[in-house]
Amino acid sequence: MLGYYLDLALRSLKRNKVLTALMVLAIAVGIGASMTTLTVMHLLSGDPLPGKSAHLFYAQVDAAPDAKKREPYDVLDYQSAMDLWSAKRADRQTLIADSQIKVHAPQANQPPLMLMMLSTTADFFPMFDVPFQYGRGWSAEDDATHARVAVISADLNNKLFGGTDSTGRSLRLRDSDVRIVGVLKPWRPSPQFYNVAGGRFSEGQTAAFYTKPEDVFTPLGSGLEINGDNFQPFTCWGRPSMPLHLQSAPCVWIGLWVQLDDAARVAGYRRFLEDYVAQQKALGRITRSDTRLRDLMQWLDFNGVVPRDVRLQTWLAFAFLAICLFNTVGLLLAKFLRRSGEIGVRRALGASRAAVFAQCLTEAGMIGLIGGVAGWLLTLAGLWLVRRQPTPYADMVHLDPGMFLATFALAVATSLLAGLLPAMLAARVAPALQLKTL
Amino acid sequence: MDILPILATLRRHKVILWLLMLEIALSCAIICNGVFLIAQRLQHMDIPSGVAEHELVQIQQAPIVPPPDRYARAQEDLAMLRQIPGVRAVGMSNQVPFGGSSSNGNVMLSPTQPHPTLSAAEYFGENLVQTLGLHLIAGRTLRTDEYVDADVVIRALADGSSEGFPMPMLVSQALAVRLWPQQNPLGKLIWLAPTASFRVVGVVETLARANAYNTATAQYSMIIPLHMGADKDQSYLLRTRPEDRPRVLAAAVAALKRADPARVIMHSRSFDQIRSDYFQDDQAMAGMLVSVIVAVLLVTGLGIVGLASFWVAQRRKQIGIRRALGATRIDILHYFQTENFLIVTFGIVIGMLLAYGLSLWLMMHYELPHLPGIYFPVGALALWIIGQLAVLGPALRAAAVPPVVATRSV
Incomplete structure (x- = not known):
C-alpha cells in the first residue's frame, strides 16, 4: 500500500510543479535556518566532558573584606587557593590561572610567538581527560619543586617541531628554558570550561569562553616564577603594589577545580569548605562566610556560557520555521482540496477515510523529505557562513552525524505536522457530493 | 467597494x-x-567615542619585560614618533574607547563612603586631550607639569599616604552630570581610594569607555595625569590626516622596531578598525x-x-x-x-x-x-x-x- 501511496504522491507532486516547489522551498529555508542555529547551539551548550562532568566541581570562597550581599567572587585569592588545594581533601584537585607569554624554540628557526600559557597543577590532565600524543603530564613533585617543565598543544608542536615527538626538547618561555615533557593530541573542548569565570558580568557577550585551549601548560609555581607579572587579576579589593606580585596582592585570580567521585565525598567537601572559612574567620583573614561548590554544568549555567545572541538567533530561526509551517499547511490544504474530485472517486471506489488520510500524509512526508535534502544543503551553506564569522568558535562548527539525522527528522516531522490538518479535511470529503459535480 | x-x-x-x-x-x-x-x-x-575617529591610529606592544627605565623609554619613543612626517600629535594611553580591555576605578564622593557611587573608566597617559581630539567644554586641560610617574602614586597609595593629592583630573560631561547634577563640576573632589582624592579641573564633552557595553554608563570617563612608561597594556596613539593613516602607521611601527628590534607589536590599527572590531x-x-x-x-x-x-x-x-x-x-x-x-x-x-x-x-x-x-x-x-x-x-x-x-x- 505504501508503494502505491508513494507513487500517487509523486504523480501529484509532478502535476503542479510551482506549488510543489513553493512547499519544498518553504520547508527547506525553515529547516536550513533552524538547523544552522540549532547546530551552533548544540555545539555551544553541550557537555564538554560527558560522563565525567557530574564529578567535577568548582569551589569558591571569598576573602574580600566587604560585607555587601553578593555572590562570592568567581576565582580565589592565592592564600585560599593554596590552602584548599594543598589540603588534598578531594579525589583530585587542580588550580588554574593563565597569562600571556612570549614563547621561543631555540632549535626552531622562527620568530618568538605571543601565546597563552595555562599554569596549573599535575592533576589537570587526568582530571579533565586531556589526551596526550607524546609523553605525559608532570608529577606532583614537579609542582612542589616548581620544575621547569611544560606540556604543549598539538598546534604548537606542529608549528615549532613539525609534529614530531618533541618531548625532552627545550622551549624558551620569556627568559627561562623549560623541558617539554608532553605533547597533547588536538584538544578542543567546547567551551574552554576550566577557564570559565565572570560570565555574569559580560552582558551575554560570552563568545570568548569558546577560544582554543592554551598552547603551553606549566606547573603553577614555575609559571609564576617565569611570568608572574603578566598574570591578570580577576578583580582586586585594594590597590595592589607595583610591580604586581599576585601572591600577596589583595586580588582574586586562581580557579580551583576538584573531582569528587560520590555524593558522600561531595557532602564532605562542602563541609570542608565551610570549616575552612570558619577557621579563617576565627583567624580574622576572611569575613564573608558564603561558599559555593557547583558541578561543571551548574557552573557553566551560572556563567550563562552560551552567548545571548546565539540563543536569540535560535529562537528567531524557530519562529521562522513556524511561519514556514503555517505556509506549508495552507499550501497543502489548497493542494488536497483541489483534488476533492479525485478523492471522491477513491472514496466511492471503497477507500476508507483512513486510507485517504494516509495517502495525503504520505504526500506531505515526501515533500518533507525533499525539503529535508534541500534544507540539509542550506544548513551546510549556513554553517559555512558561521565559520566565516570572526567568532572564537567558528573553527568548531560542523554538522555531526546526529545533527545530520536531526535535519531530516525535523523536516519530515514538520511536513507531517503541516499535513495533519489538510489530510484530515481531505479525508472528510463527501464522495457523493464530489461525484455529482464531476 | x-x-x-x-x-x-x-x-x-x-x-x-x-x-x-x-x-x-x-x-x-x-x-x-x-x-x-x-x-x-x-x-x-x-555610540559616540568623543575622539577624532578618522584621524587616529593605535600601536600597542606585547607584554614583554619592561625596560628598566620605562618612563625615559616612553619619552624617547614619543619623541621619535613625533618626528614622523604627517604626524600632528602623539599621545599615550592605557586604554582607548572601544578597545575592549579596560581600566576602571570606583568613584566615591567622600573618603569614608562604604560603597562606591559608580565605576568609571580611568584614562592614564600623555597628551590625551590633544591627540584624541577631545572637546573641552569647561575648565582647562592638564598641564605638563601636573604629570606624575605612576610608581609614585602607587607607592603613596600602598603606604596610605595622601601626599601629592588631590591630583587634577578631567571628567567626561556624562560623568559630571551623573555625579553633580545641575552643579558646576569644576573644583569638585572625588576619591578613588580613601587617601586618593582628585580635583576636577576640566570637563570634556564625550569620551567613551573601552568596554562600552551599557549605553547608560558608556560615557563615564576620567583622565588622570600619570606617566605610565613603556609597559604592557600601554598604547601609542598618533593623530594624522585621514589619508596619511596607512603610511604613518607603517612608519611608526618601523621606527619602533628600529629603536628596539626585540619588541613585539600586538596591535597596529586605525581607530576605524578598532570601532569595527568592537562592534563586529x-x-x-x-x-x-x-x-x-x-x-x-x-x-x-x-x-x-x-x-x-x-x-x-x-x-x-x-x-x-x-x-x-x-x-x-x-x-x-x-x-x-x-x-x-x-x-x-x-x-x-x-x-x-x-x-x-x-x-x-x-x-x-x-x-x-x-x-x-x-x-x-x-x-x-x-x-x-x-x-x-x-x-x-x-x-x-x-x-x-x-x-x-x-x-x-x-
Whole structure:
C-alpha cells in the first residue's frame, strides 16, 4: 500500500510543479535556518566532558573584606587557593590561572610567538581527560619543586617541531628554558570550561569562553616564577603594589577545580569548605562566610556560557520555521482540496477515510523529505557562513552525524505536522457530493 | 467597494482564512520586534567615542619585560614618533574607547563612603586631550607639569599616604552630570581610594569607555595625569590626516622596531578598525536580523500567492458568473485585492498583540527596553505592501477569466 501511496504522491507532486516547489522551498529555508542555529547551539551548550562532568566541581570562597550581599567572587585569592588545594581533601584537585607569554624554540628557526600559557597543577590532565600524543603530564613533585617543565598543544608542536615527538626538547618561555615533557593530541573542548569565570558580568557577550585551549601548560609555581607579572587579576579589593606580585596582592585570580567521585565525598567537601572559612574567620583573614561548590554544568549555567545572541538567533530561526509551517499547511490544504474530485472517486471506489488520510500524509512526508535534502544543503551553506564569522568558535562548527539525522527528522516531522490538518479535511470529503459535480 | 459580500465569502473558508491570518500575525510579530532589534543594534554601534575617529591610529606592544627605565623609554619613543612626517600629535594611553580591555576605578564622593557611587573608566597617559581630539567644554586641560610617574602614586597609595593629592583630573560631561547634577563640576573632589582624592579641573564633552557595553554608563570617563612608561597594556596613539593613516602607521611601527628590534607589536590599527572590531558582533547580528525579516516577508508572500491562486482556481465559475452579470475586470481585480487587504488587516491586528507579547518576553530574557509604538506601523505597512504585491498576480488571472465560463458545466 505504501508503494502505491508513494507513487500517487509523486504523480501529484509532478502535476503542479510551482506549488510543489513553493512547499519544498518553504520547508527547506525553515529547516536550513533552524538547523544552522540549532547546530551552533548544540555545539555551544553541550557537555564538554560527558560522563565525567557530574564529578567535577568548582569551589569558591571569598576573602574580600566587604560585607555587601553578593555572590562570592568567581576565582580565589592565592592564600585560599593554596590552602584548599594543598589540603588534598578531594579525589583530585587542580588550580588554574593563565597569562600571556612570549614563547621561543631555540632549535626552531622562527620568530618568538605571543601565546597563552595555562599554569596549573599535575592533576589537570587526568582530571579533565586531556589526551596526550607524546609523553605525559608532570608529577606532583614537579609542582612542589616548581620544575621547569611544560606540556604543549598539538598546534604548537606542529608549528615549532613539525609534529614530531618533541618531548625532552627545550622551549624558551620569556627568559627561562623549560623541558617539554608532553605533547597533547588536538584538544578542543567546547567551551574552554576550566577557564570559565565572570560570565555574569559580560552582558551575554560570552563568545570568548569558546577560544582554543592554551598552547603551553606549566606547573603553577614555575609559571609564576617565569611570568608572574603578566598574570591578570580577576578583580582586586585594594590597590595592589607595583610591580604586581599576585601572591600577596589583595586580588582574586586562581580557579580551583576538584573531582569528587560520590555524593558522600561531595557532602564532605562542602563541609570542608565551610570549616575552612570558619577557621579563617576565627583567624580574622576572611569575613564573608558564603561558599559555593557547583558541578561543571551548574557552573557553566551560572556563567550563562552560551552567548545571548546565539540563543536569540535560535529562537528567531524557530519562529521562522513556524511561519514556514503555517505556509506549508495552507499550501497543502489548497493542494488536497483541489483534488476533492479525485478523492471522491477513491472514496466511492471503497477507500476508507483512513486510507485517504494516509495517502495525503504520505504526500506531505515526501515533500518533507525533499525539503529535508534541500534544507540539509542550506544548513551546510549556513554553517559555512558561521565559520566565516570572526567568532572564537567558528573553527568548531560542523554538522555531526546526529545533527545530520536531526535535519531530516525535523523536516519530515514538520511536513507531517503541516499535513495533519489538510489530510484530515481531505479525508472528510463527501464522495457523493464530489461525484455529482464531476 | 462593498466589503460585506467578501466577508460573507470568507466566512465559508474559515480554515484557510485562519491559517493565513495566523501566518501574517506571526510575521507581523517577528517583523516589528526584528526591526526594533536592528534599530537597537545600530543605535548601539553608533555610540559616540568623543575622539577624532578618522584621524587616529593605535600601536600597542606585547607584554614583554619592561625596560628598566620605562618612563625615559616612553619619552624617547614619543619623541621619535613625533618626528614622523604627517604626524600632528602623539599621545599615550592605557586604554582607548572601544578597545575592549579596560581600566576602571570606583568613584566615591567622600573618603569614608562604604560603597562606591559608580565605576568609571580611568584614562592614564600623555597628551590625551590633544591627540584624541577631545572637546573641552569647561575648565582647562592638564598641564605638563601636573604629570606624575605612576610608581609614585602607587607607592603613596600602598603606604596610605595622601601626599601629592588631590591630583587634577578631567571628567567626561556624562560623568559630571551623573555625579553633580545641575552643579558646576569644576573644583569638585572625588576619591578613588580613601587617601586618593582628585580635583576636577576640566570637563570634556564625550569620551567613551573601552568596554562600552551599557549605553547608560558608556560615557563615564576620567583622565588622570600619570606617566605610565613603556609597559604592557600601554598604547601609542598618533593623530594624522585621514589619508596619511596607512603610511604613518607603517612608519611608526618601523621606527619602533628600529629603536628596539626585540619588541613585539600586538596591535597596529586605525581607530576605524578598532570601532569595527568592537562592534563586529552587533554588525553580524543586525545583518542576520535583516535577512530573517526579508526571508519572513518572502515566505509569507509566497504563501499568499499559493493560497490566492488556489482560491482563484476554485472560484473560476463564480467569477465567470459575476462577469456574465456585468462585473468588469477591474471589479474582479478589486475584489481580490480588497479581500487580501482585509485578511492581512485581521492578521495584523492579531500580530500586534503577538508582537507586544513577544516584546514582553524579550524584555524579560534579553534586557531590552519596551517595544516603542512606532515599530507597530512598520510591521503593518510591510505586510500590507507584501500582501498586495503577492495577490496581484492571482487577482489579474482572476480578472482575465472570461464570462463564458459561466455557461460551461465545469
